[in-house]
Amino acid sequence: xxxxxxxxxxxxxxxxxxxxxxxxxxxxxxxxxxxxxxxxxxxxxxxxxxxxxxxxxxxxxxxxxxxxxxxxxxxxxxxxxxxxxxxxxxxxxxxxxxxxxxxxxxxxxxxxxxxxxxxxxxxxxxxxxxxxxxxxxxxxxxxxxxxxxxxxxxxxxxxxxxxxxxxxxxxxxxxxxxxxxxxxxxxxxxxxxxxxxxxxxxxxxxxxxxxxxxxxxxxxxxxxxxxxxxxxxxxxxxxxxxxxxxxxxxxxxxxxxxxxxxxxxxxxxxxxx
Amino acid sequence: xxxxxxxxxxxxxxxxxxxxxxxxxxxxxxxxxxxxxxxxxxxxxxxxxxxxxxxxxxxxxxxxxxxxxxxxxxxxxxxxxxxxxxxxxxxxxxxxxxxxxxxxxxxxxxxxxxxxxxxxxxxxxxxxxxxxxxxxxxxxxxxxxxxxxxxxxxxxxxxxxxxxxxxxxxxxxxxxxxxxxxxxxxxxxxxxxxxxxxxxxxxxxxxxxxxxxxxxxxxxxxxxxxxxxxxxxxxxxxxxxxxxxxxxxxxxxxxxxxxxxxxxxxxxxxxxxxxxxxxxxxxxxxxxxxxxxxxxxxxxxxxxxxxxxxxxxxxxxxxxxxxxxxxxxxxxxxxxxxxxxxxxxxxxxxxxxxxxxxxxxxxxxxxxxxxxxxxxxx
Amino acid sequence: xxxxxxxxxxxxxxxxxxxxxxxxxxxxxxxxxxxxxxxxxxxxxxxxxxxxxxxxxxxxxxxxxxxxxxxxxxxxxxxxxxxxxxxxxxxxxxxxxxxxxxxxxxxxxxxxxxxxxxxxxxxxxxxxxxxxxxxxxxxxxxxxxxxxxxxxxxxxxxxxxxxxxxxxxxxxxxxxxxx
Numbered sequence: 039x040x041x042x043x044x045x046x047x048x049x050x051x052x053x054x055x056x057x058x059x060x061x062x063x064x065x066x067x068x069x070x071x072x073x074x075x076x077x078x079x080x081x082x083x084x085x086x087x088x089x090x091x092x093x094x095x096x097x098x099x100x101x102x103x104x105x106x107x108x109x110x111x112x113x114x115x116x117x118x119x120x121x122x123x124x125x126x127x128x129x130x131x132x133x134x135x136x137x138x139x140x141x142x143x144x145x146x147x148x149x150x151x152x153x154x155x156x157x158x159x160x161x162x163x164x165x166x167x168x169x170x171x172x173x174x175x176x177x178x179x180x181x182x183x184x185x186x187x188x189x190x191x192x193x194x195x196x197x198x199x200x201x202x203x204x205x206x207x208x209x210x211x212x213x214x215x216x217x218x219x220x221x222x223x224x225x226x227x228x229x230x231x232x233x234x235x236x237x238x239x240x241x242x243x244x245x246x247x248x249x250x251x252x253x254x255x256x257x258x259x260x261x262x263x264x265x266x267x268x269x270x271x272x273x274x275x276x277x278x279x280x281x282x283x284x285x286x287x288x289x290x291x292x293x294x295x296x297x298x299x300x301x302x303x304x305x306x307x308x309x310x311x
Numbered sequence: 312x313x314x315x316x317x318x319x320x321x322x323x324x325x326x327x328x329x330x331x332x333x334x335x336x337x338x339x340x341x342x343x344x345x346x347x348x349x350x351x352x353x354x355x356x357x358x359x360x361x362x363x364x365x366x367x368x369x370x371x372x373x374x375x376x377x378x379x380x381x382x383x384x385x386x387x388x389x390x391x392x393x394x395x396x397x398x399x400x401x402x403x404x405x406x407x408x409x410x411x412x413x414x415x416x417x418x419x420x421x422x423x424x425x426x427x428x429x430x431x432x433x434x435x436x437x438x439x440x441x442x443x444x445x446x447x448x449x450x451x452x453x454x455x456x457x458x459x460x461x462x463x464x465x466x467x468x469x470x471x472x473x474x475x476x477x478x479x480x481x482x483x484x485x486x487x488x489x490x491x492x493x494x495x496x497x498x499x500x501x502x503x504x505x506x507x508x509x510x511x512x513x514x515x516x517x518x519x520x521x522x523x524x525x526x527x528x529x530x531x532x533x534x535x536x537x538x539x540x541x542x543x544x545x546x547x548x549x550x551x552x553x554x555x556x557x558x559x560x561x562x563x564x565x566x567x568x569x570x571x572x573x574x575x576x577x578x579x580x581x582x583x584x585x586x587x588x589x590x591x592x593x594x595x596x597x598x599x600x601x602x603x604x605x606x607x608x609x610x611x612x613x614x615x616x617x618x619x620x621x622x623x624x625x626x627x628x629x630x631x632x633x634x635x636x637x638x639x640x641x642x643x644x645x646x647x648x649x650x651x652x653x654x655x656x657x658x659x660x661x662x663x664x665x666x667x668x669x670x671x672x673x674x675x676x677x678x679x680x681x682x683x684x685x686x687x688x689x
Numbered sequence: 690x691x692x693x694x695x696x697x698x699x700x701x702x703x704x705x706x707x708x709x710x711x712x713x714x715x716x717x718x719x720x721x722x723x724x725x726x727x728x729x730x731x732x733x734x735x736x737x738x739x740x741x742x743x744x745x746x747x748x749x750x751x752x753x754x755x756x757x758x759x760x761x762x763x764x765x766x767x768x769x770x771x772x773x774x775x776x777x778x779x780x781x782x783x784x785x786x787x788x789x790x791x792x793x794x795x796x797x798x799x800x801x802x803x804x805x806x807x808x809x810x811x812x813x814x815x816x817x818x819x820x821x822x823x824x825x826x827x828x829x830x831x832x833x834x835x836x837x838x839x840x841x842x843x844x845x846x847x848x849x850x851x852x853x854x855x856x857x858x859x860x861x862x863x864x865x866x867x868x
Contacts, residue, residue, distance in 0.1 A: 051550065081535040086379070097539055097550060102532040104382065105541040106375065107405055113372035117379025117387075118532060120363050121337050125383070125533050146368035299363060306359050319713045319723060429729060489752050490710065490725040492717040602750040678751050 039067060046070040046080070048100050055094055057165075059245075059253025061212030061238030061260075065159055066095040068215050068236075069128065072222035083126040086115040088140060091166045091240075092132035092159035109140030112147040115154050123296040126226070129156040133174035134164045137193050141173075148202035150295040151230040157222060158195060158233065161240040169243030180247045195235045200288045205230035207288040211237040211260040214284055224286060230294045237264070237282075317494045322460040322487045323348035323390075325495065326416055326480065327356070329464030330388045332501050335414070336362035337385040339376035341369055341395060344428040345484045346418040349390035370395040374402035374415070381411045382540065384531035386468055390416035393426055396435060396442070403477050404443030405542045407565070410519070410527065412471035412506055414464070416480045418487040419595075421673045430673025431484035433595055436650040439479045440624050448566055450576060451479040451624040455598045457491040463621065469504035470576065474569045475526055481623060483646065485596035485675055513537060519561070520547040525568045569625075578621035579630060583609065587616030588639045589685055590663075592631070592655050594620050596675060597644050603678035608685055615685055623651070628658040635662045640688045644668035644676045690721075692745040693831050694754040697821070698771040699763030699787070702734040704818035707844070709740030712822055715832040715840035716744045724752045737766050744831055759829060761821055763787050763803065782824065784817070799828075799867050806859055816856035823857040827864025834861060 039047070047070060056062045073083065083101045087093035089108035096103040106114045111129050119127045136144050136158050147154060163181060164170040171181035171188045174195070178187045196207045206228035210218030218236055225232030239245060239256040250256050267285040270278060320328075327349050330338075338353040350366065357364040363380070367373040370391055377387035391399060396417050406413050419435045421427030439451040450470050452463045460482065467478040509516050509528040518538045519527050527547075530536035543551040544558045552558065569576060580598075583605060584590065593601040598619045608615045618634060620627055641663050643652040652667040659665055668684045670676045695712065697705045706727050713725040727740045741754045756776050762768035763784040768791045772781055781798045783791050786805035791798065801824060807817035819841060826837045838857060845853050 081537070082533050084532050097541070100537055102382075102537055103539045104379070104532075105539065105543070107401055107542060110371065110375040110402065113367065113375035114379035116365065116367070116372070117337070117339060117376035117381075118383055119379075120365055120376075121380035121385050122383040122533055142368050143372055146372070299358070303358050303361055307361075310359065317717055317720075319710060319717050319725060485726065485752060488726060490713060490723070491749075491752075492713075492721070492723045596752065599750040599752060606750075675751075675753055677753075677755070679755075 040071075043067070043070045043074055046073060046100055048098055051098050054098055056091060057242040059239070059241040059256070060091070061161065061240075061257070062091055062095065062159055064212040064215055065157065065218065065236045065238055066098065068210075068218045069095070069130070069157055069222060070099070071219045072226060075219070076223055076226045078126050078226070082124055083128070084118055085128045085130060086111050086118060087130040088132070088135035090132040090135045090164065091161070092130055093135060095130045095159075109135055109138070110143065111135065112140060112143040112154070112156070116147060116150075116152055119152055119154060120296055120299065123153070123300065127154050129154050131156065131158050133158065133160045133162065134172040137173045137195065137198070145198070145202040148199050148204040148231045148233065151203050151205050151292060152295040153229050154231055155222065155225045156231070156233045158235045159238045160195065160235055161238040161244060163240050163244040165240045165243045169247060175244075179244075181244070182247075196233070196287045199233040203231065204233045205289070205291050206232040206286070208233075208286045209235040209237065209282070209284045211264050211284060212239060213257050213260040214264060217266075217284060221286060224289070228289065228291060229297070230291055317492050319490045320457055320493050320495070321348065321490045322454070322457045322482060323418065324352055325457045325460035325493065326390075326464045326482065326487070327352040328495060329461035330414070330468060331356055331360065332461070332498055333465040333468035334386045334503055334505075335388045335468055336360065337377060337380040337387045338363070338389065339365045339367050339380070340373040340389045340391060341367055343370070343392050343395045345420055345487055346390040346392045346395075346416065349416060349418075370398035371402060374399040377413050378402060378406055378411050381413055382532045386412070386472060388414040388416065388468070390418065392418045393420045393422045393435070394424070396438065400443040404445060404447065406477040407443070407447035407449070408542050409540050410475040410529075410565075411477075412475050414467045414471050414478050414480060416464070416482065418482045418484060420484050421671070427673045429484065431596065431646060431675060432671065432673070433483050433597065433646040434650070434671070435481065436623060436645075436647065439481060446562065446566060448476065448569060449479065449624050450474070450476060450569070450622065451481050452578070453481045453594045453621060453623045454486055455595055455619065456486070457489065458493045458495070459621070460486060461493075461495050465501055466578075469502070472506040473504045473526070474572065475506065475529060476569070479624075481595070483595045509536065517547045518549040519545065521564065525564065525571065573625070576622055576625065577627040577630060579627050580617075580619040580621060581634075582617040582619070584616035584618060584634055586614050586637065588614040588637060589616070589688065590634070590638050590641045591615065591617045591681065592620070592641060592643045592651070593617060593645070594623060594651065597646060600676050600678045600681055601644065604681035604685065607678065607682055613685065613689065620651075626654050626658070631655070631658055635659060638663045641665045642668055642681070642684055642688065644681055644684070646670055646676060690746050692743065692749075693759070693829065694757045695742040695759045695761070695825065696754050696757040696771055697740045697742070697761045698767035699738055699761075699784070700767065701729060701736045701738045703738070703763050704815065705738055705761075705763065706740045708818040708822040709742045711837070711840045711844055712742050712826070712832070713744070714843065715826070715836040718836045718839055719832055721746060722749050724749045726752055737764070737770055739767070739771060759825055761825060762791070763817070763821065765789060780828065782821070782828070784821070801863055801867070806863075807856065810859055811852050811856050813852055816852055819853050819856035820860040823860025824864045827861045828868065
């Protein structure tokens with residue numbers, strides 16, 4: 039790890055628990071880089087996470103950190119941010135945590151456009167419990183609870199976030215780490231709900247069962263499947279078949295929840311005088 | 312604060328005013344009958360005080376949200392009923408495990424399931440004690456009057472802050488919705504307790520290290536202490552551990568952390584207990600019926616008394632055991648199928664026989680029904 | 690003073706809980722002990738609604754009406770549901786504009802066109818609850834007219850003082866004629 043990032047991590051808690059070849063370590067590092075390059079007050083920064091592989095990241099980060107309940111990170115984070123809007127609040131969550139058990143909190147936090155920076159580690163599987171299918175396991179793929187291939191459909195996370203009211207939505211991957219850092223930095227700048235889907239990979243519980251080769255092969259898959267949104271604009275639909283977009287997918291700032299609440303408090307104070 | 316004069320106040324309002332007087336400045340919850348007035352009044356009053364109210368997307372989120380706010384240093388409260396309290400259990404367990412101060416007001420309605428939203432019941436007594444998985448201690452206070460809705464909510468907030476624990480205020484629908492003429496205490500008359508904060512440098516801070524108080528100091532998020540909060544078993548640094556000896560000592564400490572404060576936590580009321588031969592153990596609105604029954608029976612020369620646990624959990628068992636000498640029988644009237652009677656039996660049955668008077672149809676237990684039960688056991 | 694138990698019944702939206710609160714607040718102004726409670730169905734409008742008020746000079750423990758001294762019934766359903774159990778010397782007051790058919794063979798029944806009076810004399814149907822409560826106060830003298838007036842004025846929206854005062858006077862007058 040870059041020595042200039044050491045102060046952002048709890049080095050004494052390493053090595054982390056993630057499997058060899060897991061993409062989560064790279065994504066966690068990109069969050070550190072984005073924070074380092076965003077000139078945030080580190081003492082005024084809180085990292086909230088849910089439950090699952092992704093959510094263990096909070097324990098390795100040197101801030102006030104809140105490792106919550108499965109699916110509930112956004113509900114806890116809403117309390118932290120609304121209670122003290124001065125705090126920079128990050129939410130680290132996974133595909134199952136954010137869109138299955140926590141799906142309700144996900145759409146409502148986005149609807150409020152509350153100023154949270156959400157990094158959703160998407161490894162397409164429930165890794166920690168041993169490889170059950172999630173709402174992001176592609177149709178047809180194998181998981182321990184879809185032993186004949188997944189017959190369910192997936193969420194389109196950016197579309198879900200945009201439809202729910204998120205004001206900044208982006209996607210990066212564990213391969214496109216520089217882009218991911220830039221997206222997280224843009225999310226930090228955005229005064230509202232920022233959702234960054236970070237495509238990760240789970241060789242142990244997903245890749246192995248779906249014969250996706252080595253972790254390097256999976257990383258290469260991320261590289262070849264991703265198309266930058268600026269490039270995609272020039273491509274035909276045929277060329278985009280089977281690909282996913284990366285980069286800033288949506289950015290439309292509008293009224294933010296905690297600011298509106300503070301305005302309400304001011305209004306009532308003035309009426310009182 | 313100016314002197315308040317007597318006025319006709321609803322139990323749910325008194326509870327809310329107690330919370331605000333105790334310093335609660337953050338509320339998150341979800342609308343549910345018969346607790347909704349608490350959320351409505353909070354939404355009106357909190358922003359005027361610079362506090363925050365948010366109506367969350369569900370009951371679970373309401374509970375989780377107040378815990379997040381508590382970690383930034385706020386005094387927090389949520390209110391709900393039956394189905395909502397069931398949904399909150401996981402996060403209540405989290406609050407017990409991570410030792411986050413919070414108050415949960417449960418305006419009890421008829422259950423199970425959707426049950427009777429506007430009907431009164433006392434069916435959540437055991438849920439308050441054992442509702443979440445695993446072992447942890449809990450404090451539950453049970454008001455009988457509108458005045459106590461105010462004072463016991465103040466006490467609940469104080470206990471939550473002092474002992475870093477979730478605290479229940481268990482109203483029943485009757486107490487929550489009735490209006491009584493009361494003169495609430497002035498702010499000057501109220502004792503306020505704030506949580507203990509660390510005085511050491513951030514580098515030395517161990518969030519679950521205790522002193523003789525048994526209660527660790529709690530740093531607000533955003534003050535440089537950079538600590539880790541988790542629902543996993545953790546050591547005194549707050550980080551997860553799988554060491555069985557550490558788990559053992561941490562859970563032992565959790566289970567006993569307010570044992571030495573029993574004198575402060577255990578609250579109860581006695582009525583004509585000195586010479587009583589028949590004892591009524593009643594709480595909440597049912598205790599009011601018991602008082603009327605006692606008056607009638609005493610006029611006939613029947614020696615009946617009341618023991619009213621105000622602190623339901625921990626149950627004031629030593630206190631009650633000290634009252635058994637002259638008793639011939641104990642009756643526990645309650646709007647459930649004998650939840651607190653189980654506890655009274657556990658504590659008393661080797662010395663005095665115990666029977667219950669149960670009514671679970673949404674209606675209160677009347678004084679006449681208690682009188683009839685007393686005559687039955689005479 | 691004896692313990693007074695009032696049961697005010699009708700359908701949701703008629704303002705009976707407000708009427709109960711106003712009666713209670715009038716008694717509080719006179720330093721009396723009061724407990725007010727209610728039961729209601731899930732409907733915000735319609736459905737049987739019941740407000741209870743107990744007024745006493747000594748501490749009230751059991752907070753519900755045991756056997757009412759006074760029953761007010763402002764709907765057919767409420768009259769049938771709540772109009773039977775009453776003290777021997779109790780009085781049942783029926784809104785004859787809302788209840789077609791009601792009989793009680795043991796106690797006195799007074800039939801008053803409360804809602805019609807509100808509509809025709811005051812011009813606003815929603816003042817029916819104020820006419821009703823003034824009638825009950827006039828009938829029982831449980832509180833003074835002045836205390837009732839103060840309690841009403843404390844609670845009603847600004848700008849409605851005149852019509853509510855008129856409603857009170859109508860209710861009071863009818864009670865004096867019926868006595």
